[in-house]
Amino acid sequence: MAWEMKTDRPIYIQIVERLKMRIVSGEYPPGSKIPSVRDLAAEAGVNPNTMQKALGDLEREGLLHTQRTNGKTVTEDEQLIGKMLDSIAVEETEIYLTKLEGLGMDAGDGVNLVQRVAGSKSKYDTGEL
Amino acid sequence: MAWEMKTDRPIYIQIVERLKMRIVSGEYPPGSKIPSVRDLAAEAGVNPNTMQKALGDLEREGLLHTQRTNGKTVTEDEQLIGKMLDSIAVEETEIYLTKLEGLGMDAGDGVNLVQRVAGSKSKYDTGEL
Amino acid sequence: MAWEMKTDRPIYIQIVERLKMRIVSGEYPPGSKIPSVRDLAAEAGVNPNTMQKALGDLEREGLLHTQRTNGKTVTEDEQLIGKMLDSIAVEETEIYLTKLEGLGMDAGDGVNLVQRVAGSKSKYDTGEL
Amino acid sequence: MAWEMKTDRPIYIQIVERLKMRIVSGEYPPGSKIPSVRDLAAEAGVNPNTMQKALGDLEREGLLHTQRTNGKTVTEDEQLIGKMLDSIAVEETEIYLTKLEGLGMDAGDGVNLVQRVAGSKSKYDTGEL
DNA sequence: GTGGTCTAGACCACT
DNA sequence: GTGGTCTAGACCACA
Numbered sequence: 190m191a192w193e194m195k196t197d198r199p200i201y202i203q204i205v206e207r208l209k210m211r212i213v214s215g216e217y218p219p220g221s222k223i224p225s226v227r228d229l230a231a232e233a234g235v236n237p238n239t240m241q242k243a244l245g246d247l248e249r250e251g252l253l254h255t256q257r258t259n260g261k262t263v264t265e266d267e268q269l270i271g272k273m274l275d276s277i278a279v280e281e282t283e284i285y286l287t288k289l290e291g292l293g294m295d296a297g298d299g300v301n302l303v304q305r306v307a308g309s310k311s312k313y314d315t316g317e318l
Numbered sequence: 319m320a321w322e323m324k325t326d327r328p329i330y331i332q333i334v335e336r337l338k339m340r341i342v343s344g345e346y347p348p349g350s351k352i353p354s355v356r357d358l359a360a361e362a363g364v365n366p367n368t369m370q371k372a373l374g375d376l377e378r379e380g381l382l383h384t385q386r387t388n389g390k391t392v393t394e395d396e397q398l399i400g401k402m403l404d405s406i407a408v409e410e411t412e413i414y415l416t417k418l419e420g421l422g423m424d425a426g427d428g429v430n431l432v433q434r435v436a437g438s439k440s441k442y443d444t445g446e447l
Numbered sequence: 448m449a450w451e452m453k454t455d456r457p458i459y460i461q462i463v464e465r466l467k468m469r470i471v472s473g474e475y476p477p478g479s480k481i482p483s484v485r486d487l488a489a490e491a492g493v494n495p496n497t498m499q500k501a502l503g504d505l506e507r508e509g510l511l512h513t514q515r516t517n518g519k520t521v522t523e524d525e526q527l528i529g530k531m532l533d534s535i536a537v538e539e540t541e542i543y544l545t546k547l548e549g550l551g552m553d554a555g556d557g558v559n560l561v562q563r564v565a566g567s568k569s570k571y572d573t574g575e576l
Numbered sequence: 577m578a579w580e581m582k583t584d585r586p587i588y589i590q591i592v593e594r595l596k597m598r599i600v601s602g603e604y605p606p607g608s609k610i611p612s613v614r615d616l617a618a619e620a621g622v623n624p625n626t627m628q629k630a631l632g633d634l635e636r637e638g639l640l641h642t643q644r645t646n647g648k649t650v651t652e653d654e655q656l657i658g659k660m661l662d663s664i665a666v667e668e669t670e671i672y673l674t675k676l677e678g679l680g681m682d683a684g685d686g687v688n689l690v691q692r693v694a695g696s697k698s699k700y701d702t703g704e705l
Numbered sequence: 706g707t708g709g710t711c712t713a714g715a716c717c718a719c720t
Numbered sequence: 721g722t723g724g725t726c727t728a729g730a731c732c733a734c735a
Binding site: 453455468471472473532535536537539540541543544546547549550551552553554556557558560561562563564565566 | 582597600601602661664665666668669670671672673675676678679680681682683685686687689690691692693694695
Binding site: 195214277278281283285289292293295298299302303306 | 324326339342343403406407410417418420421422424427428429431432434435436437
């Protein structure tokens, strides 16, 4: 029932990442109210304190705001969310390019691969490397 | 001294992947002799049996051949190595695209990102998404 | 209690052969559950790891499938089992013909011998070659 | 340089079998002189006493005769040699049929197999089981 | 209780 | 010194 967590990194970090995903992907739209700490903790299968710590991180980054007595809401600063989205995407791209580099490939190969893989619905593609 | 291993997947699988990287990247060129089982085990910080199991996998895939009592050598079948390289690259690309998809992005965004990130040496780029 | 094992070939190879016999002969029918690794190891009088290695070979050949935490079952692919049966029979026949060849006999003599020996219940037959 | 001997059966028994093969196959023709005990022992890589014991067995079976001061010769009783040849062939055939029986096959299948395998020079045959 | 993985240490054949 | 095999014993996730 709990989220799948790796054991090799702090749990609260992994929670931060998952919640950040929900925000930048629009699952938690700008200005909307997110579930209570208690509910989120239950959903994640972690201690509420751990969830609280994760939410604190997101608030510090400006992605969440606390409405005093009315829970927490996602920021309405869509530009900030956009930057965050961009930042995550760039990071993933850097990881991807680093892996290609380890294979002796460059960004040009990466572009080809992305286009080729995206264009193939079938399991295998006859395309040359 | 030991290689960094995650705890969430079998060690020998991770060894297989790392050695496969060394082969397809040319660090262990076609036809060349690889270090002894014991040496590789020591380098990886694992039991020789674990390394042996990993090497058995690679041999079953045809990437390695055993020379009686004279160690193991990388296959000279460069076509096979090329296929393996392509296979790994495609797999990494699929992982990358899946992550982008989770961010609400598609392959076109991926191409843009790869080109943009590859063009920037600095850690961050001011470009908007 | 332990199986009779020759010392001139790896034990796990001999285990593979015996289990393969049980499968192709129908002693372990298609789709049926085979005894646990530990039980088979005990029956064969070998270490569970050795049995595991043998079972791994059979699984790689597609004759066995692993059911998560519920043991291993024989494949339901009767065609594959049939092929394996044929393959073993052909191999034994090649060995037989090679021996006859060493005696200066050919396949025709083999056919005669098989028919003659099969027709005699007693240990010796008075027929001339 | 020495003959290949299994470790699971007495060496002299294996020598007897090999020499018997040479006689029935005609490599040592009826009436011919066989090499000296010393030479045969050297060829086999065994102690001359072991070879002597083996030759004693063959003499007891009537396949060899000792010519007092002139070494040993193969019997000229071609009928005896023929019987021996037949006996060996029958024994091998019994072994073969026993193996087929273990696979759930009978002598008819054996005849088919012998004809099919003998008829195929190519590595694989498309014939049905 | 199941299969799977890993370690530690041993012995073997080959050269 | 090489790869290969085997044992003994331990721990893990899963259900």
